Amino acid sequence: MTTYAKIIVNGSPITKSNFKLHNINGRAILPSNSGKYHDRYALYEQEIALIARNQNPDIVLEESLIAILKVYYKSEKRHPDTINITKSIFDGIEKSGLIINDAQITRIIVEEYYDKQNPRFELELFGESEYEINYSINKKSIIDNPKLYFPIKKNILKRDSDKNIDKNINSNKNTVTNKNICAICNNEIKTKDYMTADGGKTLICKKCFNKLF
Structure with a gap:
């Protein structure tokens, strides 16, 4: 074997x-x-x-x-x-x-x-029937300069490239309406029958989803 x-x-x-x-x-x-x-x-x-x-x-x-x-x-x-x-x-x-x-x-x-x-x-x-693993961690005799990591500054403003929410401003009523847009066909999703991805940022209508398979 x-x-x-x-x-x-x-x-x-x-x-x-x-x-x-x-x-x-x-x-x-x-x-x-x-x-x-x-x-x-x-x-x-x-x-x-x-x-x-x-x-x-x-x-x-x-x-x-x-x-x-x-x-x-x-x-x-x-x-x-x-x-x-x-x-x-x-x-x-x-x-x-x-x-x-x-x-x-x-x-x-x-x-x-x-x-x-x-x-x-x-x-x-x-x-594992034939091999085993051994490892050790040893302190260096000469210390290298550390490779430092810093927190990522997240942009709290909504990106213009977000295709999932289409904000339409009605100047007469001064209101904002949100639309669910399919990421594949770019058509408005008017029902709740859709799939979400990427933490809810991507929406796919059922019609486009079925075409994938």
Whole structure:
């Protein structure tokens, strides 16, 4: 039985942790052919699945696993949260059939690197029946300059690019009315029969949603 596999996927890693699309029954769904920006999450998983299978033909890891994930970002300043990057990656690995379920990952080490010319991730999977992991944390003899992080200043003003709420000002009555707009067809949604995504910022009417599948 095979107890080892390695996957390398080139390109800037992305995470879907901040994007949630649910139907009226509360089921999470990732569209892949809506023609919108959020299609990239599902397409990225499909890319991972295809590459993982091509790089490891006829391999199925059935036991509990140790995972070593090295993520190489293009930029040190602008990239997804590394703590969230594992979800997209392991969902893609599971879809490839290389593993049975991502619940098999019982131990994981994630390391962040930067490679402007060749962003990618490298994942190694080790079966626990044959491999074990050891690690240590040692104090440096020479202390480096710390890489500091600062709070992000959030813009509390509503962005003009928000397509979900169309504010129409009635100059005669001096009132503001809100309309729900479908993110795909840009038509007004007049009923409550629609799906929400991205924390309620994105709305999709039922007609457009059905076309996705």
